[in-house]
Amino acid sequence: MKAIDVQNLVKRFGDKTVVDDVTLSVEEGEISGFLGPNGSGKTTTIRVMCGLLTPDEGNGKVLGYDLRADQLKIKRQVGYMTQKFSFYTDLTIEENLYFVARLYGLSPARDYVRDTLDKLGLTSRKNQLSGFLSGGWKQRLALAACIMHKPKLLLLDEPTAGVDPKARREFWDEIHTLAADGMTVMVSTHYMDEAERCHRINYISYGKLLTSGTVKEVVDEAGLLTYILTGRNSQSAAKMLTTLEGVDQVTPFGNSLHVVGRNPDQLKKAVSEATEKFGVSCEVGETTLEDVFIQYMADSTDNMATHSEN
Numbered sequence: 347m348k349a350i351d352v353q354n355l356v357k358r359f360g361d362k363t364v365v366d367d368v369t370l371s372v373e374e375g376e377i378s379g380f381l382g383p384n385g386s387g388k389t390t391t392i393r394v395m396c397g398l399l400t401p402d403e404g405n406g407k408v409l410g411y412d413l414r415a416d417q418l419k420i421k422r423q424v425g426y427m428t429q430k431f432s433f434y435t436d437l438t439i440e441e442n443l444y445f446v447a448r449l450y451g452l453s454p455a456r457d458y459v460r461d462t463l464d465k466l467g468l469t470s471r472k473n474q475l476s477g478f479l480s481g482g483w484k485q486r487l488a489l490a491a492c493i494m495h496k497p498k499l500l501l502l503d504e505p506t507a508g509v510d511p512k513a514r515r516e517f518w519d520e521i522h523t524l525a526a527d528g529m530t531v532m533v534s535t536h537y538m539d540e541a542e543r544c545h546r547i548n549y550i551s552y553g554k555l556l557t558s559g560t561v562k563e564v565v566d567e568a569g570l571l572t573y574i575l576t577g578r579n580s581q582s583a584a585k586m587l588t589t590l591e592g593v594d595q596v597t598p599f600g601n602s603l604h605v606v607g608r609n610p611d612q613l614k615k616a617v618s619e620a621t622e623k624f625g626v627s628c629e630v631g632e633t634t635l636e637d638v639f640i641q642y643m644a645d646s647t648d649n650m651a652t653h654s655e656n
């Protein structure tokens with residue numbers, strides 16, 4: 347069964363279309379990533395899915411409930427973690443969880459709080475004031491609060507922004523454990539390593555869903571080619587390459603240069619010119635997810651530019 351199955355969602359604020367004809371689905375138990383530049387409508391889409399916002403157009407089901415008619419039922423079964431840390435900083439971890447347990451009417455609250463503290467490894471810190479926690483522990487508290495009522499779907503809005511790599515990794519291990527137990531997770535992120543930990547990803551830009559699939563499918567579908575150039579003159583080669591037809595991206599990585607394009611013949615010609623002129627060596631590389639997203643971003647910006655000129 348599909349946990350999320352929505353079609354042609356449109357959400358406008360004033361005359362601005364923030365979510366523009368978005369159709370997407372997420373299978374039960376799947377971790378689905380939501381990526382895209384800032385301001386492209388991820389948070390708004392997430393808020394529509396959890397029943398907080400009503401779409402202007404489109405329809406669909408979340409956990410089998412109608413997106414428009416059953417918003418309250420959806421809210422009860424969804425855990426939504428917002429971007430901002432939103433707890434009482436002068437309450438302890440345990441007190442905050444008690445507060446949330448009572449909001450949801452969980453009974454007996456003591457059992458729910460104890461089990462959740464235990465599940466997320468927070469028991470030994472339960473008496474710490476929330477305001478003094480590091481980013482990683484705040485995130486853990488936020489996750490605890492949104493899974494305590496045992497939701498079937500978790501919607502996480504950039505949950506690991508500003509969290510160190512070790513805490514991020516532990517957070518993602520936790521997400522995988524929850525998914526293995528049957529929870530469906532939709533998570534927005536800007537981190538490529540996190541995108542790669544999702545079963546499937548969705549990329550949205552300026553309100554439009556541009557691509558969905560596994561990381562491999564998304565990379566393959568983009569149809570980009572990558573060459574890696576290495577050598578002392580690679581910076582000079584970079585300068586020249588940016589002016590040549592068929593070259594869409596030139597990015598230095600340490601001592602090497604990643605050159606990306608989508609026209610195989612033009613790209614090959616450009617790369618040969620550069621290798622000959624500057625004596626750099628060249629090999630075919632693998633296109634990364636980041637290359638694909640940068641390309642999408644550049645294309646979308648171009649569209650916007652053309653649009654505003656008209």
Ligand code: ADP
Pocket residue numbers: 359364382383384385386387388389390391
């Ligand atoms: P993202 O999560 O991808 O950064 P958002 O969904 O937060 O994108 O925002 C998309 C656009 O919608 C932004 O331009 C934002 O300013 C605008 N927006 C979001 N919420 C509102 C609102 N309640 N009223 C007006 N504009 C909004």
